[in-house]
Amino acid sequence: xxxxxxxxxxxxxxxxxxxxxxxxxxxxxxxxxxxxxxxxxxxxxxxxxxxxxxxxxxxxxxxxxxxxxxxxxxxxxxxxxxxxxxxxxxxxxxxxxxxxxxxxxxxxxxxxxxxxxxxxxxxxxxxxxxxxxxxxxxxxxxxxxxxxxxxxxxxxxxxxxxxxxxxxxxxxxxxxxxxxxxxxxxxxxxxxxxxxxxxxxxxxxxxxxxxxxxxxxxxxxxxxxxxxxxxxxxxxxxxxxxxxxxxxxxxxxxxxxxxxxxxxxxxxxxxxxxxxxxxxxxxxxxxxxxxxxxxxxxxxxxxxxxxxxxxxxxxxxxxxxxxxxxxxxxxxxxxxxxxxxxxxxxxxxxxxxxxxxxxxxxxxxxxxxxxxxxxxxxxxxxxxxxxxxxxxxxxxxxxxxxxxxxxxxxxxxxxxxxxxxxxxxxxxxxxxxxxxxxxxxxxxxxxxxxxxxxxxxxxxxxxxxxxxxxxxxxxxxxxxxxxxxxxxxxxxxxxxxxxxxxxxxxxxxxxxxxxxxxxxxxxxxxxxxxxxxxxxxxxxxxxxxxxxxxxxxxxxxxxxxxxxxxxxxxxxxxxxxxxxxxxxxxxxxxxxxxxx
Amino acid sequence: xxxxxxxxxxxxxxxxxxxxxxxxxxxxxxxxxxxxxxxxxxxxxxxxxxxxxxxxxxxxxxxxxxxxxxxxxxxxxxxxxxxxxxxxxxxxxxxxxxxxxxxxxxxxxxxxxxxxxxxxxxxxxxxxxxxxxxxxxxxxxxxxxxxxxxxxxxxxxxxxxxxxxxxxxxxxxxxxxxxxxxxxxxxxxxxxxxxxxxxxxxxxxxxxxxxxxxxxxxxxxxxxxxxxxxxxxxxxxxxxxxxxxxxxxxxxxxxxxxxxxxxxxxxxxxxxxxxxxxxxxxxxxxxxxxxxxxxxxxxxxxxxxxxxxxxxxxxxxxxxxxxxxxxxxxxxxxxxxxxxxxxxxxxxxxxxxxxxxxxxxxxxxxxxxxxxxxxxxxxxxxxxxxxxxxxxxxxxx
Numbered sequence: 002x003x004x005x006x007x008x009x010x011x012x013x014x015x016x017x018x019x020x021x022x023x024x025x026x027x028x029x030x031x032x033x034x035x036x037x038x039x040x041x042x043x044x045x046x047x048x049x050x051x052x053x054x055x056x057x058x059x060x061x062x063x064x065x066x067x068x069x070x071x072x073x074x075x076x077x078x079x080x081x082x083x084x085x086x087x088x089x090x091x092x093x094x095x096x097x098x099x100x101x102x103x104x105x106x107x108x109x110x111x112x113x114x115x116x117x118x119x120x121x122x123x124x125x126x127x128x129x130x131x132x133x134x135x136x137x138x139x140x141x142x143x144x145x146x147x148x149x150x151x152x153x154x155x156x157x158x159x160x161x162x163x164x165x166x167x168x169x170x171x172x173x174x175x176x177x178x179x180x181x182x183x184x185x186x187x188x189x190x191x192x193x194x195x196x197x198x199x200x201x202x203x204x205x206x207x208x209x210x211x212x213x214x215x216x217x218x219x220x221x222x223x224x225x226x227x228x229x230x231x232x233x234x235x236x237x238x239x240x241x242x243x244x245x246x247x248x249x250x251x252x253x254x255x256x257x258x259x260x261x262x263x264x265x266x267x268x269x270x271x272x273x274x275x276x277x278x279x280x281x282x283x284x285x286x287x288x289x290x291x292x293x294x295x296x297x298x299x300x301x302x303x304x305x306x307x308x309x310x311x312x313x314x315x316x317x318x319x320x321x322x323x324x325x326x327x328x329x330x331x332x333x334x335x336x337x338x339x340x341x342x343x344x345x346x347x348x349x350x351x352x353x354x355x356x357x358x359x360x361x362x363x364x365x366x367x368x369x370x371x372x373x374x375x376x377x378x379x380x381x382x383x384x385x386x387x388x389x390x391x392x393x394x395x396x397x398x399x400x401x402x403x404x405x406x407x408x409x410x411x412x413x414x415x416x417x418x419x420x421x422x423x424x425x426x427x428x429x430x431x432x433x434x435x436x437x438x439x440x441x442x443x444x445x446x447x448x449x450x451x452x453x454x455x456x457x458x459x460x461x462x463x464x465x466x467x468x469x470x471x472x473x474x475x476x477x478x479x480x481x482x483x484x485x486x487x488x489x490x491x492x493x494x495x496x497x498x499x500x501x502x503x504x505x506x507x508x509x510x511x512x513x514x515x516x517x518x519x520x521x522x523x524x525x526x527x528x529x530x531x532x533x534x535x536x537x538x539x540x541x542x543x544x545x546x547x548x549x550x551x552x553x554x555x556x557x558x559x560x561x562x563x564x565x566x567x568x569x570x571x572x573x574x575x576x577x578x579x580x581x582x583x584x585x586x587x588x589x590x591x592x593x594x595x596x597x
Numbered sequence: 598x599x600x601x602x603x604x605x606x607x608x609x610x611x612x613x614x615x616x617x618x619x620x621x622x623x624x625x626x627x628x629x630x631x632x633x634x635x636x637x638x639x640x641x642x643x644x645x646x647x648x649x650x651x652x653x654x655x656x657x658x659x660x661x662x663x664x665x666x667x668x669x670x671x672x673x674x675x676x677x678x679x680x681x682x683x684x685x686x687x688x689x690x691x692x693x694x695x696x697x698x699x700x701x702x703x704x705x706x707x708x709x710x711x712x713x714x715x716x717x718x719x720x721x722x723x724x725x726x727x728x729x730x731x732x733x734x735x736x737x738x739x740x741x742x743x744x745x746x747x748x749x750x751x752x753x754x755x756x757x758x759x760x761x762x763x764x765x766x767x768x769x770x771x772x773x774x775x776x777x778x779x780x781x782x783x784x785x786x787x788x789x790x791x792x793x794x795x796x797x798x799x800x801x802x803x804x805x806x807x808x809x810x811x812x813x814x815x816x817x818x819x820x821x822x823x824x825x826x827x828x829x830x831x832x833x834x835x836x837x838x839x840x841x842x843x844x845x846x847x848x849x850x851x852x853x854x855x856x857x858x859x860x861x862x863x864x865x866x867x868x869x870x871x872x873x874x875x876x877x878x879x880x881x882x883x884x885x886x887x888x889x890x891x892x893x894x895x896x897x898x899x900x901x902x903x904x905x906x907x908x909x910x911x912x913x914x915x916x917x918x919x920x921x922x923x924x925x926x927x928x929x930x931x932x933x934x935x936x937x938x939x940x941x942x943x944x945x946x947x948x949x950x951x952x953x954x955x956x957x958x959x960x961x962x963x964x965x966x967x968x969x970x971x972x973x974x975x976x977x978x979x980x981x982x983x984x985x986x987x988x989x990x991x992x993x994x
Contacts, residue, residue, distance in 0.1 A: 028666060179647070179670050194672055207601055207647045234599050237696045248661040249653070249675030259662045266868060266886065271850045275888065276872050428868070428886060432903030432920035436955060438658070439620050 003087075003101040004029040005180075006197040007070035007162050007171045010188030010218040016064050019071035022190075022197035024052045026073050028246025028253075028392060029193065032081035032371050034073045037088040037097035038066025043166040045097050047072075047086035049375075050347065053591075067218055068171050070162050070191075072099040075390055076372050080124075089128040091135035092120055095166040098134070100127040101193055102178035105157035130155070134163060145215060148172040149228070152213070160193060170217040175208045182206040182214060182221060184235060189216040195238055196246070206233045246392070252584045254393035254478070258570050259438060262431040264398040265563075267387040268405040275428055278421035280412040285366070285382045288414045292337035293319040294363075296327045296354035300396040301342040303470040304403035307463060307562060308342070311408065315415035324354040331357050339363045342407070344391065344399045346374020355380060368406055370399055384410055393585045395477045397570050400470060404563050405430070419557075426557035430564075433554040437567055446534055446549045447575030450504045456481065457499065457531075458569070459488040459522060460508040461515040463562040467508055471569030478577035478584050488522040501530040506569065508536040509543055510553070510561040516541035523547070534572070536565045600698050600717050600771055603646045604691045607634055607704030608654025608678040613938075616953035616988065617820050617918060619972040621659040624704040626823060627901050628815070629830040629882035630866045634660065636707045636835065638668050641700070643710025644717060647671060650694055651704070652687045654678040685780045685790035692777045698724055699776070701792075703768035705816075707826065707835075712812035713769055719808045720771035727776065727799055728806040730767030732814050739818070741766035741793050743807065750805040753793050764807075766793065767814055820969070821936065821948040823916050827882045827899045831862035838864055845878075857889075860896075872908065890925070897931070898949070907960070914949035918972065921952050924960030934967025937985065953988075 004026030011018045019036045034055040035047020044066060048058045052073060072087035088097040104110075107126035110133065115121065119132045130151055137147035144165040152161065158177035164170070173180060173191050183190035183198040183205055190198035191214065195205060206223065208214060212231060214223045223231045250256040273280055293312045295305035305321040312319035322332070324341070328350060339358035343351040346369035355365050355376065367376035367383045370391070377383035388402035408427055412420055450456070456475050458468035465487045472485035486495060488507070499505065505526045509519040523533055523546045535547035538555045551572070553564040577584050611623025618626070624634035641649060649668070653660045653675055661675055678690045688701055700717060702708065712730055720728040729750070731743055742762035744752045753766060776795070783795045799805050813833060817826050830836065831844070838846035844861025847853060851869040859865065863878030865887075871877060872891035880897045883889070887900045890908035898912050903920040906912055910923055913931030917923070932947035950964040953972040962976045965983035975991045976982055986992060 179672075181647075194667075209645070236601060246666050248664075248666045248673070249657075249677070250661065256661075256665075259658060260665070263662070270868055274852050274870065276852065276854065276870050276891075428888070429903070429920075431886065435903075436920060 003075060004073045004193045004197065005070065005099045005101050005160060005162060006072075006190070006192040007068070007099075007173070007216070008188055008190045008198070009068040009169070009171060009216045010185070012067065015066055015069045016059065018201070019069050020052065020056055020059070021200070022192060023055070023071045023073045025196040025199070026193060027052055028390070029073065029075065031073055031390060032075055032374070033083070033086035034071065035086045035088055036064070036069060036071040037099070037164055038064055038069035039097070039164045039166055040066045040068075040169065041167050043095055043097055043164070045088050045090060047088065048083050049081045049086060067169055068164055068216075070097070070099050070164060070171055072101075080372060080378060081374060084123045085125050087125075087127060089123060089125065089131050091131040093135060096131045096134050096138070096163065097165075098127060098130040098161060098163050100130060100159055100161045102158035102160060102176075104129065104155050104159065106155070110154065130161060130163070134165070138165070144168045144170070145172055148174070149213065162191065170215050172213065172215050173208070174213045176210050180208045182208065182216070182223075184221065188218075189221045191216060199238070203238050205236050205238055207236065251578070252393065252574075254395055254397055254574055254584050257391055257393050257398045258567065258574060260389070261398045261401045261567060262435045262438075264388040264402050265405050265431045265434065267389065268402045269409075269427060270387075272409055273424045273427060275421060275424045278424060280409050280420075280424065282384055282409050282413045285384065285413070288338065288366070288382070290317060290336075290338035290414060292335060293317060293340060294327075294332070294334065294337045294358070295319070295321040295340045295342060296324040296351055296358070297321065297342035298324050298348055298350050300400050300470060300473060301344060301348070301351070301403065303466045303473070304400055304407060305340070305342045306469070307404060307466040308340070308407035308411065310463060310466075311411040311559070312415065315411060315417060317415060322354070324348070324350040328353040328357050331361065334358060334361050334363045337363065338366060340366045340368060340410075341376050341380065342368045342403060343376050344370045344386075344396060344403070346371040346376035348376075352376060352379065366410075368403065368410070370402070394587055394590050395474060395584070397474075400566065401434070401563050404566075408559060422557055423559060426560035429556060430560050433556060433560070433564055434567055436554055437564055438571075441551065441568060441571050442549070443551055443568055443571035444575040446551060447572050448579055449549065450532065450534075451576050451579040453481070453504050454500070454502045455498065456483040457491070457495065457503060457505045457526075458483065458485040458508070459491055459505060459519070460485075460565075461488045461519050463558055464488075464508040464510070464515075464519075464565060467562050467566045467569065468506070470566055471506060471508070471573070474570055474573040475576065477590060478573055478582055478587050479580055480582060480588070481576075488519045491522055492525055496525065496529070499526050499529045499531045501532070504532045504534055506534045506536060506572070507543065507547070508565045508569075509541055510538045510555075510558055510565070512540040516543070519543070520546065536568050599721060600700050601646065602648045602650060602695050602697075603641045603700040603702060604650045604652060604688060604695060605634070605637060605641070605702055605704040606652050606684055606687045607660055608652050608657070608687050609681050609705065610655040611705060613818055614820055616969065616971045617823070617916070617951065618655075619988065620656060620919070620954050622653075622655045622657075622705075623817070625656075625659050625663065626817065627827075627882065627884055627899055628707055628823075629827040629836060629899070630864050630884040631837070632663060633707060633817075633826075634664075634704045635668075637702060637704050638664070638671075640708045640710045640713050641702065642669050642671050644713035646700065646713075649673045650691045651675050652678050652690050654681050654687070683789035684792035685783060685795050688792060689777060689780050689790070696774065698771065698773050701770040701772060706768060707813055707815040707830070708767070708769060709813040712767065712810040712814070715810055716769050716771050716808050719806060723806075725773055726804050726806050727773065727796070728771045728808050729796070730769035730810050731764050731807040732767045732810060733763055734765050734814075735763070737762040737765045740816075745807045748807060750796070750800050750807045753797050753800070755791070755793055767810065819938070819943065820916055820951040821946050823899050824880075824897060824914065824948070828880050828897075831864065831880060831882065836864045838866065866902075884919075901954075912949070914947055914966075916951045918952055918954035918956065920954060921956040923952075923958045924962065924978070926961045927958050928963040930963075930966065932966045934965070936967040936969070938969070
C-alpha cells in the first residue's frame with residue numbers, strides 16, 4: 002500500500018502542504034517518499050526512509066512550484082532505494098508521475114519503451130507512465146491528452162497523478178485504487194485518503210473508476226474516459242482524520258500490540274510445514290554455520306540474544322553483541338556467520354557492525370522488516386520478518402515477528418530433534434497471542450503499580466531476554482526506571498534496591514529446574530516486601546508467592562517467550578497510558594536511529 | 598449528492614449464538630472460512646461505497662484488529678456504542694462522523710453487492726425518501742416482517758405472532774441525513790431505540806420506499822446455523838481461495854498431503870495443513886491455520902481459525918471454534934439431535950456438536966449428537982460428553 006497527495010494553489014506553502022499530507026498518510030507505509038513541484042520548471046526530490054528523512058533531505062533546499070504532488074511508499078517488491086521512490090520521471094526531466102496500485106502490463110510496456118530508446122532508472126512498474134507521456138508529448142499532444150493516452154495503455158489498478166513543467170496543473174486518474182479531491186477556498190487537493198488534506202478543507206469529491214481530473218490554482222474539473230465533463234457531488238466530511246490510521250485505538254502502539262497474531266501469521270506463511278517437520282525460508286544459499294555472531298541494538302538486541310540461545314541449544318557457538326560496541330571492538334570472527342537484526346534495516350550502529358564484519362571477510366545476513374533496506378542490500382542474505390509497517394516508536398509487533406523469524410532461521414540451519422514440536426508451537430502462537438490479548442489482566446496490574454518508584458524484571462533462559470525487553474519497554478514509554486536481570490543475578494547486587502515500592506515482574510514457565518530456581522528468587526524479593534507480578538503458564542507454584550498473576554497459555558518454552566513478552570508489552574502500555582505519556586512518540590526517541 | 602458512506606451496525610453480541618460469541622461479536626463468526634462482516638464489507642465496496650463507518654461495541658477489538666484502518670483500500674472509521682441500546686441508538690453513535698445521505702446495513706448477515714446497489718440506485722432517484730431492501734422469506738415471523746402497498750412500506754413488525762407475513766426487512770437502508778433527527782424524536786421503549794420504531798414513525802408521516810430484492814441473504818440465529826451458512830456460501834462459491842477442482846478451493850499457502858482427499862464443496866484456508874489419508878468434505882470449511890492430522894475424516898463441518906484435529910478423528914456436522922484442539926481419535930458421529938439451550942429444546946437438528954473457542958479434547962473423546970461445549974473446557978482422555986459442558990469446565994472420565 003502506498004499513499005499519494007497533491008495540491009494546486011498553495012503558493013509558497015506548496016512543499017510544506019505536501020510533506021504535511023505525507024505525514025498523515027504514513028500509516029499506509031513509509032519506507033521511501035518524494036515530492037515533485039512544478040511551475041515553469043520541475044523540481045523532484047525523493048529519498049529512501051521515513052517522511053522525517055524526506056523532511057531532513059529537503060531542509061535547506063529551495064524547492065519551488067505552484068503545483069505539486071508527493072508519494073509515500075511501502076515496498077513489497079523492489080527495494081526502497083532513492084531510485085525506486087516516487088515521483089518517477091521521463092528521459093527529459095520535464096514529466097513527473099506518482100502512482101498507487103499495480104500496473105499489470107508494465108513489463109511489455111517497458112520492453113517497448115526500452116526498444117524505442119527510453120532509459121529507465123528504477124525497478125518500478127510506475128516508471129513506464131512518464132515515458133509513455135513523454136512519447137505522447139513528442140507526438141505533439143498537450144499534457145492532458147498525453148496523460149489520457151498514457152493511462153489508456155495501462156492495465157491493472159491505479160491512482161496516478163502527473164505534472165509537467167510549464168503547465169501549472171496536475172492530472173489524475175483512478176482505477177481500482179482510492180483517490181479523493183479536496184476543495185479549499187483558494188486551493189485544490191487530491192489524495193489517497195482524506196486525512197492527507199483534512200487540515201485544509203472538509204469539502205471532498207470522490208472520484209470513480211475510469212474518471213480523470215485536472216487541478217490547477219484556478220480550480221478543478223472531472224471528466225470521464227471520453228473526456229466529457231462529469232458533474233460531481235461535493236461531500237462534506239466532519240470526522241477527525243487522526244482516527245483513520247489507528248483503527249479507533251488511542252495509540253498506534255496498542256493497535257500494533259493487537260496486530261501481533263496477524264503479524265505472526267505473515268511471518269510464518271509458506272515457510273513452515275508441521276506435518277513434514279520442515280522449514281523453508283527461501284534462498285539463503287548454503288547456510289550451515291559453524292558459529293553465529295548476532296549484532297543489534299535496543300529491542301532487536303534482545304531478539305538477537307534470544308536467537309543466540311537457540312543456536313547454542315543446537316550445539317552451535319553463538320553470541321549476541323551490541324552493534325555499537327562490535328563496530329569498534331569486534332571479537333575474533335573466524336568462520337562465524339554474522340547476523341544483523343534491525344527492524345528498519347537502516348540502524349546506523351548495526352550497519353556499521355555489519356560493514357566491519359564484511360570488511361573482515363565474514364558472511365553476513367540481515368534479519369529485517371523492510372524489503373530492500375540498506376542492511377538487506379549490503380548483506381549476503383536477507384530474512385524478512387514480514388511484520389508490516391510499525392508506526393509506534395517503541396517496538397512491539399516487530400519484536401514478536403523477529404522472534405518468529407529467528408526461530409525459522411535456527412530451524413532451517415541447524416538440526417533439531419524437536420523440530421516438529423517447535424513448528425507446532427510456532428503455528429499455535431497466533432491463536433495463543435489472541436487468547437492472551439482477549440483475557441489479559443495487564444491493565445489492572447498497571448493501574449495498581451503506576452506509582453511505583455522502579456520496576457524490576459527477572460527471568461531465566463529464554464525468559465532472560467524477555468525480562469530485558471520488558472524493562473526496556475517500561476523505560477521507553479513510562480519514563481520510569483526499570484531494569485531486567487537474569488533471575489539468579491538479582492541477589493548479586495540489585496537486591497539492595499528492592500523495596501515495597503519496586504514491583505518485580507517474574508517470568509517463568511513449566512515446572513522444571515529453571516522454574517524452581519526462579520521461584521526461589523521470587524521468595525528472596527517477597528521477603529523484602531516487594532510486590533511480585535508473576536508471568537506464568539501456571540505449571541509451577543510461583544502464584545503462591547505472587548501478588549498478581551499474568552497468565553500465558555501453555556506451550557513450548559521458545560514460544561512462551563513471545564507470549565510472556567506480550568503481557569509485558571501490555572503492562573508497559575497501560576502503565577504509560579495511566580501516566581498520560583506520549584506513547585507513540587516518547588521523548589528523545591526516534592523510530593529508526595540513523596546516527597552512530 | 599450520492600451515497601458514498603455506509604454505516605455498518607456491528608455492535609451486538611448475538612446472544613443466541615452463545616457460546617460461540619464468548620470472544621467476538623456475531624459479525625465476526627465464520628461464514629464458511631471468513632467472518633460474516635467481511636461479506637458485508639465486500640457487498641458495500643462492490644456497490645461503490647467509498648467509506649465505511651463501523652459501529653462497534655461488544656468485543657470491538659476483534660473487529661478492529663481483523664480489518665484495521667482499511668479494507669480493500671476503503672477507509673474504515675470505528676465508532677463505539679458502549680451499551681447496546683438498540684439499532685437506532687447504534688446508528689446515532691455514527692452521527693458525528695457522517696454527512697449527507699447514508700447507507701445503513703446490519704453487520705451480522707450475509708448480503709451481496711447487487712442488493713446494496715439496488716437500494717442505493719432507487720434512493721438516489723428521490724433522496725428525501727428513505728428506502729429499504731425487502732426480501733421474501735418463508736420464515737418471515739422470525740425477523741422484522743413488512744407489508745407493502747404500491748412499492749411503499751405500510752407496516753413493519755418485529756417478529757410478528759402471526760405467520761401471515763412473507764416479506765421481511767432486509768436490514769439494508771438508505772436514509773437522508775434527517776434520519777438522525779427522526780431517531781432523536783423516537784420515544785424509547787424499555788430504554789432501547791430500535792431503528793424499526795423510527796421507520797414505523799416515518800411511514801406514518803410520509804413515505805418509505807421498499808426495494809424488492811432477491812440477492813443472497815443469509816442469517817445465523819443459533820450456533821448450528823453456521824453449518825447451513827457455510828453450505829450456502831460454498832454452494833454460491835463465495836470464497837476467495839483458488840479453485841483447484843470443481844468446488845474445491847485451496848489457498849496457495851495451505852499444505853494438503855498428496856494422499857489426502859478433498860471432497861467438494863470444500864474450502865481450505867491460508868496456512869492450513871492436511872495430513873495423509875485425511876478426508877475433508879463435502880460441505881466443509883477450514884479457516885486459517887487449521888491442522889488436520891493423518892486419517893482424520895471431516896464432513897459437513899466448520900473448523901474455525903487455528904483449530905486442530907489430530908490423527909484418526911471423525912468430525913461430522915460440527916462447529917469447531919478458534920484454537921480448539923481435538924486430540925487423536927476424537928469422535929463426533931453427527932446429528933440429528935434434540936439440542937437444549939437454556940430451557941428451550943430445539944428438536945431434530947442436524948448437529949454433531951458445537952465446540953466453542955479454545956476447547957481441549959485430550960484424545961479418544963466422543964461426543965453425543967447435539968453436544969454444546971463451552972470455551973476453554975477440557976475433555977480429558979476417554980470422556981464421553983453429551984448435553985451442555987460449561988465454560989472452563991474440566992470433564993474427567
